[in-house]
Amino acid sequence: MNHSALLSKSIAFVFMIFCTAVSSLAFAGSDFVAQMPVESRGKCTQSGDIMSCTGSFRAIRAQQADPGRWANVSITNSSSGIYMQYSGVFYSCAAPNTQAWRETFTAAISSSYFMVSYNVNTGICTSLSVYDGSQFRNLSAL
Amino acid sequence: MKQSALTLIILCIGLIAGYLVYPVINLPPVSDSSLNPDRIISTQHSSVELSEAQIDDLAARIAPAVAEHLVASGALVKSSDPQLVIKQQETAEKIRIEKEMAFLQAQQSIDEMILSKSITEAGLNNAIQRLTETGQEDKIYLLRARIAVAVNNGELTPKQAGFDWADSP
Numbered sequence: 001m002n003h004s005a006l007l008s009k010s011i012a013f014v015f016m017i018f019c020t021a022v023s024s025l026a027f028a029g030s031d032f033v034a035q036m037p038v039e040s041r042g043k044c045t046q047s048g049d050i051m052s053c054t055g056s057f058r059a060i061r062a063q064q065a066d067p068g069r070w071a072n073v074s075i076t077n078s079s080s081g082i083y084m085q086y087s088g089v090f091y092s093c094a095a096p097n098t099q100a101w102r103e104t105f106t107a108a109i110s111s112s113y114f115m116v117s118y119n120v121n122t123g124i125c126t127s128l129s130v131y132d133g134s135q136f137r138n139l140s141a142l
Numbered sequence: 143m144k145q146s147a148l149t150l151i152i153l154c155i156g157l158i159a160g161y162l163v164y165p166v167i168n169l170p171p172v173s174d175s176s177l178n179p180d181r182i183i184s185t186q187h188s189s190v191e192l193s194e195a196q197i198d199d200l201a202a203r204i205a206p207a208v209a210e211h212l213v214a215s216g217a218l219v220k221s222s223d224p225q226l227v228i229k230q231q232e233t234a235e236k237i238r239i240e241k242e243m244a245f246l247q248a249q250q251s252i253d254e255m256i257l258s259k260s261i262t263e264a265g266l267n268n269a270i271q272r273l274t275e276t277g278q279e280d281k282i283y284l285l286r287a288r289i290a291v292a293v294n295n296g297e298l299t300p301k302q303a304g305f306d307w308a309d310s311p
Contacts, residue, residue, distance in 0.1 A: 051294075072307060078270060079283035081290065083305060090293050090300055094286035097279065123290035124283070 036062065037136065040113035042069045044086045051120050053084050053091050056113040073105050080105045081125065082116050093118030093125040104128045112136035196230060244276040252285050256292045261304045 040059035045052055055071050063069065072083040080102050081094040093116065095101040108114035111130035118125045248269035255261045270282050292298045293305070 072305075078279060079286050081283075081286055083290075083300070085300075090296075092290040092293055094283045094290050096283050118290075120294065121291070123287035123294065 037113065039115070039131070040136070042066070042071060042084065042086055044084065044089070044091045046120065049120050050117050050126065051091060051093075052115060052117045053082070053086070054113055054115045055084065056111060057109060059113065073109055075102050075105050082108070082128075093123050095125040095128070101125070101128070104130060196234070241276045241278055244272045245278060245281060248272040248285060249288065252288050256289070256298060259298060259302045261289055261298070261302065263304060266304065 036059045039054040040056040041063045042055035042060040043053065053071075057071060060069055060071050066087055068085055068088055070085050074081050074083065077097075079094050079097045081092060082105065083090070083092040085091070095105070105128065107130045108116075108128065112132045113136075114131070115127075115129045116125055117127045251265060251269045251272075252261075255265050266285070269285055273279060273281055273285070289298070289303050293300055293303045
């Protein structure tokens with residue numbers, strides 16, 4: 001085998017590895033978007049006086065259907081609360097300053113997805129649940 | 143024979159020495175007034191005179207058994223002086239009204255800021271301070287909830303509500 005044949009085979013081999021790496025990265029991205037549960041992508045629905053919003057920080061950031069969609073959690077020494085924007089509408093509520101609320105809000109930040117409910121008349125958060133599971137691979141990371 | 147007698151003598155000396163030394167080595171410890179058990183377990187006793195209604199109110203906040211125990215132990219005394227009862231009730235009512243007024247004022251200042259479409263940090267801090275000064279820190283979230291409703295209903299934009307981060311999530 002001469003030198004030029006060996007060189008071309010080496011270049012082809014390196015190129016193949018490069019293509020494999022690039023395609024795996026691309027598919028990894030699409031795999032992540034595909035595996036996001038609907039609840040994690042950010043959504044607010046009203047039922048009577050109760051508004052319920054779900055989402056996860058990472059999935060809301062990754063989704064592209066609604067570029068203006070975002071979620072914020074605020075935890076201060078006097079109160080805590082959550083703020084979301086979904087389809088151009090603002091949703092927010094404030095919660096009593098108890099350790100349980102603060103801890104759950106803290107957990108919501110890194111969960112696969114959270115679900116918060118509040119009374120639309122008072123703006124007071126009535127419940128906050130955080131969800132995580134082995135099936136939600138890569139979702140809990142910020 | 144001579145050895146046996148010597149052993150007997152040594153044994154007798156040992157018995158006598160033991161008899162004499164025993165009381166010395168079993169003396170009671172030197173008493174220290176600072177370690178007096180009576181002083182250690184002594185407690186300061188004080189009592190508070192409360193009306194029956196106040197004791198009932200206290201019983202509603204703490205375990206009834208604890209309240210009963212406090213009354214039985216004399217820590218809480220049911221006042222028989224009607225003047226004192228009336229005075230205490232008046233004081234409690236005054237504090238309740240002061241707290242209520244402070245909350246209404248704080249709420250009003252928030253409403254005014256909502257109407258003027260500008261929740262300022264200073265204004266919000268003033269309202270929070272009113273509640274803090276009257277021991278109502280647990281109600282601060284109600285002010286924030288009021289702002290949340292205003293923003294949710296579109297009366298205020300997130301930016302007007304002071305949510306500066308809302309534009310750049």
